[in-house]
Amino acid sequence: MAGGVGISTGPAPASERIAGLSASSWRRAGLAAxxxxxxxLPFLIGKYHTFELTLAMIYAVALLGLNLLSGYNGQIxxxxxxxxxxxxxxxxxxxxxxxxxxxxxxxPAALISFAIGVLFGLPALRLEGxxxxxxxxxxALATPQLLKYFDGWTGGQQGINLTKPVPPxxxxxxxxxxxxxxVLIVLIAAFWVGANLLRGRTGRALVAIRENPISASAMGIxxxxxxxxxxGASAAFxxxxxxxxxxxxxxxxxxxFGLLLSLSFLVGSAVGGIATVSGxxxxxxxxxxxPNIANDISDAAPxxxxxxxxxxxxxxxxxxxxxxxxxxxxxxxxxxxxxASNPPGESKxxxxxxxxxxxxx
Amino acid sequence: xxxxxxxxxxxxxxxxxxxxxxxxxxxGTYGPGASDTEIKIGNTMPYSGPASAYGAIGKADAAYFTxxxxxxxINGRKVNFITRDDGYSPPKTVExxxxxxxxxxxxFMYNTLGxxxxxxxxxxxxxxxxxxxFVATGASKWNDPKGHPWTIGWQPxxxxxxxxxxxxxxxxxxxxxxxxxxxxxxxxxDYVIGLKAGLGDKADKMIVATQSxxxxxxxxxxxxxxxxxxxxxxxxxxxxxxxxxQVVRKVFDIGWKPAFFMTNVSSSVSAVFKPAGLEKAVGIIxxxxxxxxxxxxxxxxxxxxxxxxxxxxxxxxxxxxxNNVVYGYSATNTLVQVLKQCGDxxxxxxxxxxxxxxxxxxxxxxxxxxxxxxxxxxxAPIKQMQLAKFDGTNWVYFGPVMSGVGS
Numbered sequence: 007m008a009g010g011v012g013i014s015t016g017p018a019p020a021s022e023r024i025a026g027l028s029a030s031s032w033r034r035a036g037l038a039a040x041x042x043x044x045x046x047l048p049f050l051i052g053k054y055h056t057f058e059l060t061l062a063m064i065y066a067v068a069l070l071g072l073n074l075l076s077g078y079n080g081q082i083x084x085x086x087x088x089x090x091x092x093x094x095x096x097x098x099x100x101x102x103x104x105x106x107x108x109x110x111x112x113x114p115a116a117l118i119s120f121a122i123g124v125l126f127g128l129p130a131l132r133l134e135g136x137x138x139x140x141x142x143x144x145x146a147l148a149t150p151q152l153l154k155y156f157d158g159w160t161g162g163q164q165g166i167n168l169t170k171p172v173p174p175x176x177x178x179x180x181x182x183x184x185x186x187x188x189v190l191i192v193l194i195a196a197f198w199v200g201a202n203l204l205r206g207r208t209g210r211a212l213v214a215i216r217e218n219p220i221s222a223s224a225m226g227i228x229x230x231x232x233x234x235x236x237x238g239a240s241a242a243f244x245x246x247x248x249x250x251x252x253x254x255x256x257x258x259x260x261x262x263f264g265l266l267l268s269l270s271f272l273v274g275s276a277v278g279g280i281a282t283v284s285g286x287x288x289x290x291x292x293x294x295x296x297p298n299i300a301n302d303i304s305d306a307a308p309x310x311x312x313x314x315x316x317x318x319x320x321x322x323x324x325x326x327x328x329x330x331x332x333x334x335x336x337x338x339x340x341x342x343x344x345x346a347s348n349p350p351g352e353s354k355x356x357x358x359x360x361x362x363x364x365x366x367x
Numbered sequence: 368x369x370x371x372x373x374x375x376x377x378x379x380x381x382x383x384x385x386x387x388x389x390x391x392x393x394x395g396t397y398g399p400g401a402s403d404t405e406i407k408i409g410n411t412m413p414y415s416g417p418a419s420a421y422g423a424i425g426k427a428d429a430a431y432f433t434x435x436x437x438x439x440x441i442n443g444r445k446v447n448f449i450t451r452d453d454g455y456s457p458p459k460t461v462e463x464x465x466x467x468x469x470x471x472x473x474x475f476m477y478n479t480l481g482x483x484x485x486x487x488x489x490x491x492x493x494x495x496x497x498x499x500x501f502v503a504t505g506a507s508k509w510n511d512p513k514g515h516p517w518t519i520g521w522q523p524x525x526x527x528x529x530x531x532x533x534x535x536x537x538x539x540x541x542x543x544x545x546x547x548x549x550x551x552x553x554x555x556x557d558y559v560i561g562l563k564a565g566l567g568d569k570a571d572k573m574i575v576a577t578q579s580x581x582x583x584x585x586x587x588x589x590x591x592x593x594x595x596x597x598x599x600x601x602x603x604x605x606x607x608x609x610x611x612x613q614v615v616r617k618v619f620d621i622g623w624k625p626a627f628f629m630t631n632v633s634s635s636v637s638a639v640f641k642p643a644g645l646e647k648a649v650g651i652i653x654x655x656x657x658x659x660x661x662x663x664x665x666x667x668x669x670x671x672x673x674x675x676x677x678x679x680x681x682x683x684x685x686x687x688x689x690n691n692v693v694y695g696y697s698a699t700n701t702l703v704q705v706l707k708q709c710g711d712x713x714x715x716x717x718x719x720x721x722x723x724x725x726x727x728x729x730x731x732x733x734x735x736x737x738x739x740x741x742x743x744x745x746x747a748p749i750k751q752m753q754l755a756k757f758d759g760t761n762w763v764y765f766g767p768v769m770s771g772v773g774s
Contacts, residue, residue: 017683061462154552155583163552163582165457167490251458257487259457266416266454280661298466301452308452335553 119245
């Protein structure tokens with residue numbers, strides 16, 4: 007999956023060739039290889055590890071949404087667990103109450119989360135930096151309470167047990183393999199959408215607003231529109247992730263969507279590289295695996311080990327894993343060029359998007 | 368994608384082979400996780416997060432197994448107790464339990480804590496036919512031998528408790544007019560169901576008012592006032608500690624003097640009565656089943672001496688007066704009995720069968736007269752409790768140990 011790094015390093019001219027292939031061909035080949043490995047994995051590892059990876063991919067989708075909002079657009083959210091919960095409960099209620107098939111719950115989960123995200127984005131326009139962070143923190147705190155309050159819909163404290171999807175017989179797959187591949191498809195789709203959204207005009211507008219909202223609006227960017235859109239799109243990613251988690255875990259309850267979830271999203275986002283697309287993958291792996299590893303090392307103080315791992319990572323890679331690896335990979339790809347005809351100044355400009363992406367807001 | 372198809376063509380038979388190998392290994396009298404020398408047991412607990420006070424149960428469980436292992440184990444086999452933190456988050460519980468069952472290959476799960484976490488793994492355990500023994504929650508739904516034959520509770524469930532209050536009311540207050548205040552979820556509703564079941568055909572006549580609250584409500588004052596207005600002379604409160612303290616204070620402040628029954632969930636003197644004011648709680652009745660280590664009555668008994676000696680040697684960091692420690696000590700004792708009964712047949716089927724055939728086990732730290740028994744149709748091990756009245760400082764037990772109805 008690490009090949010996803012390629013997405014964020016921006017376009018490169020086709021003229022540069024490494025071992026006879028252009029940089030973009032290398033990137034495409036790397037991406038294809040990574041996807042093939044990802045497809046093969048569930049057939050090579052056990053059921054439980056497949057399940058763990060499935061969860062990591064789900065977190066990656068949610069983190070992609072958070073990166074879009076907090077990394078690219080500079081709006082810090084401490085409450086993305088709320089949108090994740092909206093998606094999870096949308097899927098759960100549709101499946102259990104109305105008998106909707108699991109796959110059909112993902113688009114409505116995206117739509118509803120998007121709508122709620124936009125609604126939340128409107129008041130967020132008036133809030134900057136730490137104030138917005140505080141409001142979203144309140145949202146994270148309120149989520150379990152709200153879920154308990156609307157217990158007619160949500161099943162309250164007891165939650166909702168879901169029937170797990172049965173893979174189509176003709177596929178011959180186990181349930182965990184099937185869910186893994188399903189989530190992989192959603193993950194690829196989400197990253198394709200996310201990368202396209204951020205690569206073009208929209209992405210530049212979002213970054214411009216983050217860097218300097220006044221000059222952005224002077225350049226004709228409708229800051230209000232882009233900021234609410236960023237909130238909506240970000241919530242939609244989180245909602246899709248939530249819906250998939252409900253389908254994969256087979257159970258939703260308010261305790262699963264507390265403050266800790268929202269905070270671990272932000273941590274995962276920062277560790278992966280908050281202003282990158284591929285960072286979400288590393289973040290997803292961190293959110294899924296590091297607490298478990300901490301628990302394996304010491305059951306007395308897993309929190310301390312987790313915190314230590316987090317501190318060391320942030321010390322070694324202040325801009326996150328993808329923010330650390332991305333520019334180095336790009337430099338590696340550029341090295342043969344130094345002796346070629348391109349002057350170094352030009353290649354620096356090409357890399358500017360990647361470098362900018364590595365910055366923290 | 369053709370490569371993917373080819374990969375799949377190679378991988379699928381391999382996966383099948385691996386699966387077949389697993390089945391071949393699981394023959395004989397041992398299930399996964401059991402051998403001549405070891406019994407592997409899994410557990411999840413909230414060692415972190417808002418419910419971490421319950422982590423004391425997991426530590427007591429582990430400490431009890433340490434003692435058993437030092438004494439030579441169970442039928443010569445050492446217990447390997449693997450307990451993991453789920454932070455009371457159901458998705459995390461699913462993950463941890465799958466790891467324990469599929470990776471660590473435990474024989475069964477034991478004493479997993481909390482109603483939401485156990486609900487999350489309920490179907491998984493039953494689908495995969497892995498015993499989910501003595502879950503640490505009081506919901507009545509664990510007593511479902513037909514629908515979920517691989518899950519069994521331990522402590523008296525909420526309906527058992529409510530039906531015991533009903534018996535007491537029927538015997539001692541023939542002209543009772545009962546008001547019920549309950550939390551609007553399965554926990555609170557279990558009390559209403561249990562009370563109605565216990566009162567039988569008198570229920571409609573005796574219950575004159577019910578009020579519910581949501582955990583998001585700021586106070587329950589208006590509910591208490593409205594219940595008083597119904598003219599009731601008995602109040603049953605099924606509320607968690609925060610709201611129970613409010614009820615105790617409000618009932619006293621408005622001068623209402625009903626016979627006041629309080630759920631065992633909120634019977635903690637320090638968490639409920641102290642905040643409300645100890646003098647306001649005098650006369651409240653609850654039901655219990657464990658011995659309070661602080662109660663002077665047990666001070667010189669061998670049972671308490673053994674308990675304190677165990678705690679000091681194996682669980683030294685714990686507070687011996689913590690009811691959670693008594694809980695873990697007692698529940699694990701029941702589990703050891705089940706494993707002794709299994710003899711050399713340590714398959715998942717036999718473990719479940721033996722857990723459902725406990726015949727009158729008496730435990731040192733449960734109240735005298737409380738007996739643990741299960742059968743193929745009865746998955747509620749403890750169905751007896753004794754009433755206790757609060758005297759301003761302590762709970763004073765009175766009357767006989769009573770049996771309730773748990774389903």
